[in-house]
Amino acid sequence: MDWKPNRHAVISIHRQITDRIKALIERGDWSTDMRIPPQRKLAEEFGVNRSTIQTALDELKADGYLEGRVGSGIYVTGNAWNLLMDQARPNWQRHIETGVHKPNYHTIQLINDYEQKDDIIRLGTGELSPDLLPARELEESLRSITLDARAIGYSSPQGSIKLREALSARLEKRGITVSSDNILIVSGALQALQLIAVGLLEEGATVFQEGPSYLNSVHPFQSAGMRMQAVNRAETLSSTIRSLKGQSLFYCVPTLNNPTGYSWTVEEKKSFYTLCRDARIPIIEDDVYQELQFGEGSPPLKAMDEAGHVLYLGSVSKTLSPGLRIGWIVAPTPVIKRLADIKMQTDYGSSAFSQEIVAHWMMSGRYDRHVERLRTRLQERAERMEKILLRQYQDIATWNRPSGGFYIWIRFHAPIVNKALFLKALQRKVLLNPGYIYDPGDAHHIRLSFAYASLDEMEIGLHQLRKIIEERRDAP
Numbered sequence: 001m002d003w004k005p006n007r008h009a010v011i012s013i014h015r016q017i018t019d020r021i022k023a024l025i026e027r028g029d030w031s032t033d034m035r036i037p038p039q040r041k042l043a044e045e046f047g048v049n050r051s052t053i054q055t056a057l058d059e060l061k062a063d064g065y066l067e068g069r070v071g072s073g074i075y076v077t078g079n080a081w082n083l084l085m086d087q088a089r090p091n092w093q094r095h096i097e098t099g100v101h102k103p104n105y106h107t108i109q110l111i112n113d114y115e116q117k118d119d120i121i122r123l124g125t126g127e128l129s130p131d132l133l134p135a136r137e138l139e140e141s142l143r144s145i146t147l148d149a150r151a152i153g154y155s156s157p158q159g160s161i162k163l164r165e166a167l168s169a170r171l172e173k174r175g176i177t178v179s180s181d182n183i184l185i186v187s188g189a190l191q192a193l194q195l196i197a198v199g200l201l202e203e204g205a206t207v208f209q210e211g212p213s214y215l216n217s218v219h220p221f222q223s224a225g226m227r228m229q230a231v232n233r234a235e236t237l238s239s240t241i242r243s244l245k246g247q248s249l250f251y252c253v254p255t256l257n258n259p260t261g262y263s264w265t266v267e268e269k270k271s272f273y274t275l276c277r278d279a280r281i282p283i284i285e286d287d288v289y290q291e292l293q294f295g296e297g298s299p300p301l302k303a304m305d306e307a308g309h310v311l312y313l314g315s316v317s318k319t320l321s322p323g324l325r326i327g328w329i330v331a332p333t334p335v336i337k338r339l340a341d342i343k344m345q346t347d348y349g350s351s352a353f354s355q356e357i358v359a360h361w362m363m364s365g366r367y368d369r370h371v372e373r374l375r376t377r378l379q380e381r382a383e384r385m386e387k388i389l390l391r392q393y394q395d396i397a398t399w400n401r402p403s404g405g406f407y408i409w410i411r412f413h414a415p416i417v418n419k420a421l422f423l424k425a426l427q428r429k430v431l432l433n434p435g436y437i438y439d440p441g442d443a444h445h446i447r448l449s450f451a452y453a454s455l456d457e458m459e460i461g462l463h464q465l466r467k468i469i470e471e472r473r474d475a476p
């Protein structure tokens, strides 16, 4: 060993020696269980006195790198190398636990994992089944799209003007009169929520929502330090809410709610809008299911908004393809500019290629024709699921007839919906969306979706679920 401590260094001599010995262990020069040279020899080699060596060795023993064995000297411990490696590696677990974004609930992590498996019956999935997605038509439409090279570079901050103009024309038909300047294209409605959370609210602001809520199954506001407060709509008038200090806003899905499938009546929409406007609580209207109403349907809250009070969200995820990742926010221009600025810092704009496709579908009439067919097929599926429920579940549960969208929010008379039921169903290859992911205290509901499973799978899956419920009821 041709190494000596530096007497002029700021680090003490004995510390330099402990570091040197650790380096020898780390490199494997001093291996596990090796007997180290005697203290006298080390003192000579390092050119220091024995007491300095003793101090260094005592410290290394105390830290678990070395151990004395009676009558036979000092040895490198079996664990020394691991200890050093652990110190050298970043403590990722700590980083993971302290990262600002909240993790998903364990049940949702399992849902996300199991949704990837082919042999699972997905009774709750909030996504169109592959046979409802227009893959062939999309493929075919690509041949009719001419691409200007500039249109597939980075997108402009607010998104493709062509798409925004097409959207502004569509929104007009729903009673929402806005120009393309009031529209920001985003990578799905979920990104809209994230942008609003970090761009428009201070930490500690309150986000009101009705329970149960889609917002409990994702955490854009919670992760940005906002407080979530479940209230019923009428409470918006209450003095607690009015006397609230600091910012607040109300998140809602007034048409075809996720998870309940419920739509507010026009009167409910009107009175809620007026309450919020008078209480100066801005509204986020999440309207991703608007075009999937089976009947005539009711207009969005945004159609009543003359005061720029409602931030309106839409998306093609539930109608055309979630894989395109295209959604939009409609809001007053200063809000759009602020959110567009943050979006550019987040992802330099949504996929320009996806935007070209959506613009083409909307402008060519393909989109309307597709959505029309889709509504009919969803309605057929809803009727089929209801028939199965009437046959097998009428004695143990209640539900509302769906008026559109994807979901039936089934309520069991007994509080049987818990993690154990979810896991038992998973064992039998049936994937459920239990109510407790939308309302932590809920033990009565399951969100069923008639949009994903095939008709045969619906039959088999619901039959399995009924059997599991009975087995669990009969179990001692």
Ligand SMILES: Cc1ncc(COP(=O)(O)O)c(C=O)c1O
Residues within 6 Å of the ligand: 126, 187, 188, 189, 190, 191, 214, 253, 258, 286, 288, 314, 315, 316, 317, 322, 326, 327
């Ligand atoms: C109410 C609601 N909002 C937003 C989203 C997310 O939509 P996107 O795919 O456009 O991000 C969903 C998807 O399940 C939803 O149900």
